[in-house]
Amino acid sequence: MRIAVLGIGYVGTVTAACLADAGHAVVGIDPDRTKVRALASGTSPVVEPELDVIVRRVVHQGTLRATSDVVTGLQGAQVAIVCVGTPSRPNGRVDVQQVERAAVELGEHIARSDGVGHLTIVVRSTVPPGTVEDVFLPRVAAVAGPAAGESFAVCMCPEFLREGSGVADFHNPPFTVIGSTDDRATEAVRGLFEDLPAKCIVTDVRSAEALKYACNSFHALKIGFANELGRLLRTLDVDSRTVMELFVEDTRLNIAPAYLQPGFAFGGSCLPKDLRAVLSLARANDVDLPMLSGLLSTNELTIRSLVNEVLATGARRIALFGLSFKAETDDLRESPYVELAETLIGKGIDLTIYDPVVRPELLVGANRRFVNERLPHLQRLLADSAAEALLGAAGVVVGVSTPEIRDALTTDPPAHVFDLVGTLGADIEALPGYRGGSW
Numbered sequence: 001m002r003i004a005v006l007g008i009g010y011v012g013t014v015t016a017a018c019l020a021d022a023g024h025a026v027v028g029i030d031p032d033r034t035k036v037r038a039l040a041s042g043t044s045p046v047v048e049p050e051l052d053v054i055v056r057r058v059v060h061q062g063t064l065r066a067t068s069d070v071v072t073g074l075q076g077a078q079v080a081i082v083c084v085g086t087p088s089r090p091n092g093r094v095d096v097q098q099v100e101r102a103a104v105e106l107g108e109h110i111a112r113s114d115g116v117g118h119l120t121i122v123v124r125s126t127v128p129p130g131t132v133e134d135v136f137l138p139r140v141a142a143v144a145g146p147a148a149g150e151s152f153a154v155c156m157c158p159e160f161l162r163e164g165s166g167v168a169d170f171h172n173p174p175f176t177v178i179g180s181t182d183d184r185a186t187e188a189v190r191g192l193f194e195d196l197p198a199k200c201i202v203t204d205v206r207s208a209e210a211l212k213y214a215c216n217s218f219h220a221l222k223i224g225f226a227n228e229l230g231r232l233l234r235t236l237d238v239d240s241r242t243v244m245e246l247f248v249e250d251t252r253l254n255i256a257p258a259y260l261q262p263g264f265a266f267g268g269s270c271l272p273k274d275l276r277a278v279l280s281l282a283r284a285n286d287v288d289l290p291m292l293s294g295l296l297s298t299n300e301l302t303i304r305s306l307v308n309e310v311l312a313t314g315a316r317r318i319a320l321f322g323l324s325f326k327a328e329t330d331d332l333r334e335s336p337y338v339e340l341a342e343t344l345i346g347k348g349i350d351l352t353i354y355d356p357v358v359r360p361e362l363l364v365g366a367n368r369r370f371v372n373e374r375l376p377h378l379q380r381l382l383a384d385s386a387a388e389a390l391l392g393a394a395g396v397v398v399g400v401s402t403p404e405i406r407d408a409l410t411t412d413p414p415a416h417v418f419d420l421v422g423t424l425g426a427d428i429e430a431l432p433g434y435r436g437g438s439w
Contacts, residue, residue, distance in 0.1 A: 001191065003027070004077040006102045008035050008066065010046045011124060011159050012083030014166040017044070017054045020064035022195065028066040029073035039066035050167040074109040079188055081122045082106075082136075083159075094128050096135065103136045107143025110152050119152040120188040124159050126213070129206040132156050132179070155180035156208040157189055160215065176200040179208025221291075228289045232278065235285040262438035264399060264420040265302040265336035267325035269366075272296075272334045303336055306397070306418065306437065307343050313416045315394035316350055321386065322399025322420075323355040330358045332371045337399050341381070342374050353381045354389035356402055390414060395433075398424060 001024050005016040008028040016039075020026040028039050035045040042059040044051040058064040067073045074080065084098035106121055113119075121140065123132050137154045144152065156179035161169045176193045178200065180186045186202055193200065230240035248255050266272070275295060282289045310318060325335035332338055344351050360379050363371060371378055383389035386408035390396060395416035398405065401423045409417065409424065413431050417424075420437035428434065 001025070001188070002076050002078045003192075004029055004074050004080045006030075006070075006073075006080060006082050006105070007084035007098070007125070008032075008039055008045060009083065009085055010048070010163060010166065011161060012081075013039065013044055013046050013055070014048065014051060014161055014170055015081060015083055015124065015159070016064060017051060017058060018167065018170045019192065020058035020061075021054050023063065024192075026058075026064050027073045027077070028064065029068070029070055030066070031068055033068050036066045036068050039064070048166050049164065054167065070105045071109070071112070074106070076117075077109075077119060078117070079120045079122060079192065080106055080109075081124050081157075083124050086125050086127055094126075096127055096131055099123070099125055099127060099131065099136060100139055103139035104143050106152075107140040107148075110140070110144035110148045113151065114147060117151065118184065120185045121152060121154045122185075122189055122192075123154065123156050126158065127209055128213075129209040132205050132209060153180075153182035153185035155182065155185040155189060156205045158208055158212040160212075171196065173198045177208050177211055178202045179205035181205065224291045228291050232282050232285065232287050232289060235287055236281065261422065262436075263422065264306070264437050265299045267334045267336040267339075269331060269333045272299075299336070302438070303339055303343070306340065306420075307347070309435065310344065310349070310395060310397065310416075310418065311347060313395055315414075315416055316348070317393050317395075318344060318349050318351055319383075319389040319393040319396040319414070320344075320351060320353045320399070321355070321389065321396060321405050323353055323358050327400045327421075328357060330355075330363065331367055332358065332363070333367055334370070338371065338374050340397070351381055352383050352389045352391075352393065353378075354383045354386050354405075355400065356404065358382075387412065 003019055003024050003026045005012050005026060005028050008016060008030040012028060012030070016026045016028045028036070030036055038045040039055065040059070042056040044055045055064065082099065082102045084102050086099060087095050089095050110119060123136060132154060140152065140154065141148070158177055160173050173196060175198045176196060178186055178189050180189070180202060181204070190200060226244055229243070233240040233243060252258065275292065279289060279293055320337065320341055323335060323337050323341065324331050325333070325337070341351055341353060360371070360382070375381070386405045390408055390412050393414050395418065396409070396414050397418045397420065399420045401421045406424055406428065409428050413428070414433070416433040416435070417428065417431055418435055418437060419429070422436065422439065
């Protein structure tokens with residue numbers, strides 16, 4: 001393909017060089033003439049292992065050129081890849097001025113082309129969700145004018161290149177993600193990366209934009225977690241390297257998709273207790289663990305946010321499906337649903353609870369003591385079926401999903417449905433009063 005890469009910083013140079021090395025005809029475009037001169041002479045403008053060798057080869061072969069002239073660089077391009085910078089402003093917001101300028105330049109190019117040929121525009125810069133559809137695409141279309149018709153399409157293809165291993169990451173990415181609603185653009189991007197071993201996933205544009213932020217936030221979280229734990233364990237004469245080596249051996253729960261679904265707060269007899277134990281050890285040894293300390297606050301905020309959403313509906317009678325901290329168990333100890341029920345009752349809500357597993361007469365020991373302290377009138381609040389719990393209810397909070405519960409919601413849906421499990425099905429999610437928990 002004939003490809004124009006707008007922006008030859010780190011991402012743009014790696015992308016341009018590797019695509020040229022795959023046999024595409026690539027032009028790198030950048031207003032910085034120093035970068036352009038370096039690339040045009042066969043030298044990478046950024047330091048990256050293997051990149052100088054590739055740049056020298058593809059420039060010598062003639063498959064990679066560089067220019068500061070946007071008009072010349074875009075001439076004849078079938079694909080334009082936007083790799084311009086998106087730096088932080090002083091307040092932390094993302095500065096998308098360079099992205100907007102690229103949109104104008106591409107719109108002008110499309111207008112000059114007068115609808116001849118089709119241009120696939122691929123945004124590879126990291127941008128906040130909504131930027132492509134609400135800012136970039138409208139700007140391109142406005143500048144291109146009505147004569148452009150359907151001669152171009154825009155999609156999002158986030159990059160996952162780490163400095164120091166960018167070339168290796170380009171050739172072996174974790175996945176290729178295409179955010180697109182245009183089949184022609186999707187197939188064009190597939191063609192660019194079809195030789196890579198990674199799985200190609202097509203999704204909506206906003207999810208593709210958000211993915212890079214989710215990945216990098218999680219990477220920062222992991223680094224912070226390892227370092228906080230290391231600071232504590234060092235004071236306890238424990239080698240944190242050994243602990244983390246063992247930690248990552250668990251690929252069922254630790255290094256796994258487990259616990260990474262948005263939903264509701266954590267609870268039960270283990271997580272809150274052991275987290276408090278870690279924080280107590282830290283205080284006793286004068287170690288500050290702000291990230292781990294924040295987990296309890298985040299958990300409480302999850303519950304409080306749901307309470308506020310329920311109260312905002314104005315509904316006074318609410319059904320709650322699920323009371324134990326986890327489905328298919330009757331363990332109520334430190335269940336966030338017990339705290340939710342207690343809070344809603346305290347706010348004057350007429351609450352009816354249905355949990356297919358919980359039976360007060362069968363609760364024993366610490367489990368029984370906990371519920372007697374928090375919900376002493378639990379027996380009076382319980383319904384014998386999902387349908388009974390929904391009688392007269394203006395809203396329902398769903399913390400457990402069973403065929404009985406799904407049938408009851410389909411047969412007699414209340415005005416407001418708060419879904420905390422995400423497995424109720426498309427019919428229920430399509431209800432006008434449906435809201436997902438943390439999604």
